[in-house]
Amino acid sequence: MCGPRRLCYGFTVYSTLTSRGRTDTIFLMLLERVKETLDRYTILKEGDRVLVAVSGGVDSVVLLDILHRLSGERGIELIVAHLDHGMRGEDSREDARFVAESAERKGLHVICERIDLRVCSARERRGLEETGHLLRRRFLLRTADKVGATGIALGHTQNDRAETFLFNLIRGTGPTGLVGMRPVTPQPALGCREGVPVVRPLLEVSREEIVAYACLRDLPWREDRTNQDIAFSRNRIRHQLFPFLEEMNPRVLQALTRTADLIGEERRVLDDLLAPLWRKIVIDEEEGRIVLCRGRLTDFSAGLQALLLRRGIAHVRGDIATGNLQGIEKGHIDALRRLVVSPRAHGELDLPGLAARVQMDELILGGSRPAVAHLPETTLELGRTEVPAFGISLDLSIADWDGDVSSLMKESIDLEAADAERVAFPLSLRGRRNGDRFAPLGLGGTKKLQDFLVDGGVPYYERDRVPLLCDRERIIWVVGMRLSEAVRITPTTKRALIMRREVTS
Numbered sequence: 001m002c003g004p005r006r007l008c009y010g011f012t013v014y015s016t017l018t019s020r021g022r023t024d025t026i027f028l029m030l031l032e033r034v035k036e037t038l039d040r041y042t043i044l045k046e047g048d049r050v051l052v053a054v055s056g057g058v059d060s061v062v063l064l065d066i067l068h069r070l071s072g073e074r075g076i077e078l079i080v081a082h083l084d085h086g087m088r089g090e091d092s093r094e095d096a097r098f099v100a101e102s103a104e105r106k107g108l109h110v111i112c113e114r115i116d117l118r119v120c121s122a123r124e125r126r127g128l129e130e131t132g133h134l135l136r137r138r139f140l141l142r143t144a145d146k147v148g149a150t151g152i153a154l155g156h157t158q159n160d161r162a163e164t165f166l167f168n169l170i171r172g173t174g175p176t177g178l179v180g181m182r183p184v185t186p187q188p189a190l191g192c193r194e195g196v197p198v199v200r201p202l203l204e205v206s207r208e209e210i211v212a213y214a215c216l217r218d219l220p221w222r223e224d225r226t227n228q229d230i231a232f233s234r235n236r237i238r239h240q241l242f243p244f245l246e247e248m249n250p251r252v253l254q255a256l257t258r259t260a261d262l263i264g265e266e267r268r269v270l271d272d273l274l275a276p277l278w279r280k281i282v283i284d285e286e287e288g289r290i291v292l293c294r295g296r297l298t299d300f301s302a303g304l305q306a307l308l309l310r311r312g313i314a315h316v317r318g319d320i321a322t323g324n325l326q327g328i329e330k331g332h333i334d335a336l337r338r339l340v341v342s343p344r345a346h347g348e349l350d351l352p353g354l355a356a357r358v359q360m361d362e363l364i365l366g367g368s369r370p371a372v373a374h375l376p377e378t379t380l381e382l383g384r385t386e387v388p389a390f391g392i393s394l395d396l397s398i399a400d401w402d403g404d405v406s407s408l409m410k411e412s413i414d415l416e417a418a419d420a421e422r423v424a425f426p427l428s429l430r431g432r433r434n435g436d437r438f439a440p441l442g443l444g445g446t447k448k449l450q451d452f453l454v455d456g457g458v459p460y461y462e463r464d465r466v467p468l469l470c471d472r473e474r475i476i477w478v479v480g481m482r483l484s485e486a487v488r489i490t491p492t493t494k495r496a497l498i499m500r501r502e503v504t505s
Contacts, residue, residue, distance in 0.1 A: 030213050034066055034201050038074075041183045043199045044151065046075035050199075051149040053140055054080050054102070056095040056222035059155035061102065062210045063202055065219055067153060068106050079147050080110040083139045085117040085132055087226060095222050111143055129232050144196050156181055156200045159207040162256040163237050170237075174310075176325070179264040206253060274307060281308060289366035290315050294358060298341050305340065306333050316354050316366035327352035339363075346459045359459045377430040380469075386504065387429055390467045392479070393502045394429065401489065401496035413480050414502065418487035420495040424472040429479075431464050438475050439485040449475070456481055469499065 038044050044067075052067060054060040064080065071078055080103040084096045096112050103110035121131040140152050161181045168177040185198045202210065214221060230236045245252045277300065284291040290312055297305055310333060313325055332351050339349050339356065340363055348357035354366050378387050384395045398420050436449035453463045469477040476484045479501055489496060 027213065027216055030205060030209055031066065031069070033205060035070070037183055037201055037204050038070075041199075043184055043201060044070075044074055044076050044153075048150045049077045049079065049148060050151045050153050051079050051081050051140065051144045051147060052153045053136075053155070054082055054099045055155075055224070056082070056098045056102075057155075057224060057227075058211055058214050058219075058221040059157055059160075059202065059207070061219055061221040062214050063153060063155035064102065064106070065214075065217060067201065068108070078106075078108050079149065080108050081140060081143050082110065082112045083136050084112065084114040085135075086114055087117050087128075088224070091225070095224070098220075098222050111147070113139055113143075115139075129234070140198075141196070149196060152196065152198045154198055154200050155202055157202050157205055157207045157210055158253060158257055159238075161203060161260060162253050163234060163242070165256050165260050166237050166241060167234060172329075174330075175263050175267050179260050179267060182264070270307070274304075274311065277304065278308060278311060283362060285315065288316060289364070292363040292365070294340050294361050294363050297363065302337065305337050309333055309336050309340070312363075312365050313351070313354065345454075345457065357459070360457055377428050380427040380429055385429075387467070388504070390429065390431075390465070391504055392467060393504050394469070394479075395500040395502070396427065397498045399496055399498055401493045414500060416477055416483050416499045417489055418476060418483060418497045418499070419489055419493045420497045421493070422487045423476060423497055424474075426472065427476075428470050429467055430470060432466065432468060436468075436475065438478060438482075440478075441483045441485050441488055443485060449478075452478065452482070467501075 044050060050067065052060075052064050054064050064078075067076070067078055070076070080099065082096055082099040084092050086092055088095075092114075096114070100110050100112060115135060117128060117132055117135070120135055121128050124131050124134065126134065143149075144152050164180040165178055168180065181200060181203060183200050183203050185200075213219075226232070227235060228239070230239060242252070249255060281292045281296045282290065283293050292308075292312055297308065300308065310325060310328070313328060317325070328351065336349055336351065336356055339347055339358055342358075344358065345360055346358060348355060350356075357364050376389060378385070378389070380394060380396060382396050382398065384393055386393045401417070401419075432449055432453075437446045438449045438452050439446045440452055449468075450463070453466060458466060466481070467479040468475050469479055471487075474484065474486060476487045477499060487497075
């Protein structure tokens, strides 16, 4: 509950401000600063339904109080959300009850959910801190989708932004990581409706001012004792590193957030400069997948290649609005760049959250890795046969032949003709097998099917999916690619096997 208490950074809360005028002035000044943030970033417009994340701590309690005070004049609807991590036994349950009662006193609907963070951490194979952040985000996005919220409000303050700056700097990050939290962040991921943003109305207010506001308004809040546990890296930054930095510069909080702002401005300028280069290298783009031109990428310097590759990954993972590539490190970008500039015609690379592969002059980011196909052999009769395993149908017919094969072959790669007298019926369709050999038309001999597919530019992850039309003795058509020399049309051909392929999926 509220009262005189010492929080992080050695701040002593103003608990005895006896001047009513000064109390009102501080209260109104903070309220106006929050309004300025909302207006500057066009946050919380009339008609918005806002999901407010309330843990019970002082930041979220003040956030709820301020938004509730502004809800009438701004015409917004508030819904409260609370996730109980179950880490502190009865204290955690008391936090949930406290949040529920606080919301009910304001006449607000509240949604609470309980999890066992230790169990979830083991299942996710992540640390407690990382798992807690991940599950909280999932809960808020899922709940926002459920209630039709147009925004999710978090109680992050200026101090949280500075701590995140230091956390990312120590861990190792690029400029995007140093920008850190922003007053509004689009959040299209994790199944929530695209466009539902996370908003941080208190991001330009210090924690000292937040605590002062709570005491001046006589607002109760809950203290989470795990916030004092320096086993968590963020707590070590808060309780050990930040006080040390304050001794060197009493205004280090403002200095760090100012630096983050400057980096953010430069990042936006860089994005604008990259835009025309980006348009030059994009071949195709769809949700969860993008195709870039390798040749044009290699025209740029290594630094530009890295920036453009990061942009491509952000597009695929839905992080383009933030540029935040969680789990992607410099080593991943370097490995991807090496793959792009290598002389290899085909290759692939697994990256956190997506697959990357090169195919001739294309770099394909995203999409699932094609599974190795162990496709069944299908016996074929004359007529049309659907072969779902290969996503095609084949239409086979026998006809008298007195025509010119060259004119027929120009019609389509999906149409082929063979000398019916040279075909050892019955026919079947299958995938490749170890040791397969093929006699490509015009070669004058046989070669390994593997080598034929490589020479034909078929990526190795697609070679098992190439359909092979076989007679009783051999491969007579690598479907859509080449007929076998063994069954070619000759001047003495009287009857032809006409083969038509149609892609069905």
